[in-house]
Amino acid sequence: MRQFAQQLSKYDPINGVVEGARPAIERRLSDLKGVFADERAYEAALAEADSLVYTTYCVAPEEGDGAMLYCIGKFMPGRIGAEYYMTKGHIHSRPEAAEFYFGLHGQGVMLLEDEASGDSRLLPLRPNGAIYVPGHTAHRTFNTGDEPLTYLSVVAATAGHDYEVIAARGNFRQVVVEVDGQPTMIDRASYLQSLSR
Amino acid sequence: MRQFAQQLSKYDPINGVVEGARPAIERRLSDLKGVFADERAYEAALAEADSLVYTTYCVAPEEGDGAMLYCIGKFMPGRIGAEYYMTKGHIHSRPEAAEFYFGLHGQGVMLLEDEASGDSRLLPLRPNGAIYVPGHTAHRTFNTGDEPLTYLSVVAATAGHDYEVIAARGNFRQVVVEVDGQPTMIDRASYLQSLSR
Numbered sequence: 001m002r003q004f005a006q007q008l009s010k011y012d013p014i015n016g017v018v019e020g021a022r023p024a025i026e027r028r029l030s031d032l033k034g035v036f037a038d039e040r041a042y043e044a045a046l047a048e049a050d051s052l053v054y055t056t057y058c059v060a061p062e063e064g065d066g067a068m069l070y071c072i073g074k075f076m077p078g079r080i081g082a083e084y085y086m087t088k089g090h091i092h093s094r095p096e097a098a099e100f101y102f103g104l105h106g107q108g109v110m111l112l113e114d115e116a117s118g119d120s121r122l123l124p125l126r127p128n129g130a131i132y133v134p135g136h137t138a139h140r141t142f143n144t145g146d147e148p149l150t151y152l153s154v155v156a157a158t159a160g161h162d163y164e165v166i167a168a169r170g171n172f173r174q175v176v177v178e179v180d181g182q183p184t185m186i187d188r189a190s191y192l193q194s195l196s197r
Numbered sequence: 198m199r200q201f202a203q204q205l206s207k208y209d210p211i212n213g214v215v216e217g218a219r220p221a222i223e224r225r226l227s228d229l230k231g232v233f234a235d236e237r238a239y240e241a242a243l244a245e246a247d248s249l250v251y252t253t254y255c256v257a258p259e260e261g262d263g264a265m266l267y268c269i270g271k272f273m274p275g276r277i278g279a280e281y282y283m284t285k286g287h288i289h290s291r292p293e294a295a296e297f298y299f300g301l302h303g304q305g306v307m308l309l310e311d312e313a314s315g316d317s318r319l320l321p322l323r324p325n326g327a328i329y330v331p332g333h334t335a336h337r338t339f340n341t342g343d344e345p346l347t348y349l350s351v352v353a354a355t356a357g358h359d360y361e362v363i364a365a366r367g368n369f370r371q372v373v374v375e376v377d378g379q380p381t382m383i384d385r386a387s388y389l390q391s392l393s394r
Contacts (some may be wrong), residue, residue, distance in 0.1 A: 003330060004313070004327070004329060007320070007328065007329045007331075008320050008321070008326065008327070008328045008329075009326065009327045010325055010327075011325055011327065012324075012325065013325055020233060059327060059329070061329045061331070062329075063295055064330060066291070066294045066295055067292030067295050067331070067332075068295045068297055068329070068351070068352075068353075070297055070298070070327060070351075080282040095265070096262055098259070098263055098264050098265045098354075099265070099349055102265055102299075102349070114199070114339070118325070120356055122268065123204070123205050124205070128207055128208055128209065128210055129203070129205065129206065129207045129208075130202065130206045130207075130208065131205055132201060132203070132204045132205075132206075132256070132258040132259075132265070132269060134199065134201060134204075134258070135263040135264075136265070144294030152299070154265070154267075154297055154351040155265075156263070156265075156353065157295075165391045171225060173264075184354055
């Protein structure tokens with residue numbers, strides 16, 4: 001039988017790490033330039049500290065058609081202005097590839113944006129809950145709680161990450177901000193307008 | 198945006214159910230004829246009660262290339278002779294499709310058998326642990342503990358289940374039995390011989 005590194009793996013659902021693995025992604029505020037709508041709040045926060053926003057640890061035993069990988073994400077609580085700490089967001093390089101997210105700890109939301117229509121949905125990411133991200137859908141995760149958010153994501157090994165498609169058209173069409181204590185989806189243009197008032 | 202039934206789902210990691218879903222699979226002892234090596238012990242157990250062995254609840258929001266599904270399995274503790282309660286076992290109809298298993302509660306093992314070589318491996322399935330089942334690999338789950346075992350499995354929606362390949366060649370090449378309190382893999386022919394002594 002072919003032997004796979006990490007065919008058997010252990011993860012820590014609270015600390016958001018895979019035993020014996022190194023972080024696949026580690027993003028600080030400085031890595032998220034252009035992600036937050038409120039640029040003034042972003043620059044002010046960055047001037048204070050280049051805080052760690054999220055890390056992911058991944059288990060990818062093999063490559064190729066039919067292979068799968070999973071990651072555990074750990075997300076710090078925090079806000080930039082009214083916007084929650086968020087991931088860069090991506091679509092898949094193989095655009096038809098779906099992905100499952102399973103909440104482990106803490107409280108978050110995911111923003112899903114259909115590539116064809118631009119329609120957006122906001123879904124809660126919570127312990128014992130799963131979110132299905134269909135293909136052709138840009139997705140971004142937010143920590144909306146006061147403690148770290150951890151979650152598993154499971155996807156085809158061939159899915160890949162594409163950040164360029166979103167960067168090329170500016171950003172996601174919606175921002176997610178705290179309104180009356182609740183995560184709320186607002187049209188980016190309207191939010192930018194409200195900031196300039 | 199296309200709307201998916203169960204794009205957002207909740208599962209109970211202890212009771213092994215998906216909220217609002219019906220069981221996809223429900224197997225009792227009588228459904229597992231030919232699975233246990235110890236036929237005499239099997240018939241004796243079945244004569245006593247047609248016990249529930251396992252259930253799975255699945256979330257399959259869409260079909261087709263790129264789509265994924267997940268299931269939560271709940272597995273009762275029990276033995277037939279020295280063999281642990283086990284699943285029927287399967288390979289995927291699309292044989293290159295891999296699958297991830299994530300232990301949620303209880304203690305189990307998985308038996309993996311490479312279709313080409315017949316080589317077998319026994320891996321522990323435990324809370325916060327993941328097992329990667331590569332393509333072209335028959336796999337079967339066992340509850341080796343004293344309480345229900347629950348786990349998540351995540352796979353391509355097109356993977357499918359094939360039970361016939363295993364049935365056609367008799368069964369898995371190895372049995373998993375309790376030896377000195379430990380789950381142990383034994384060659385089926387040797388185990389059958391030991392039973393007839």
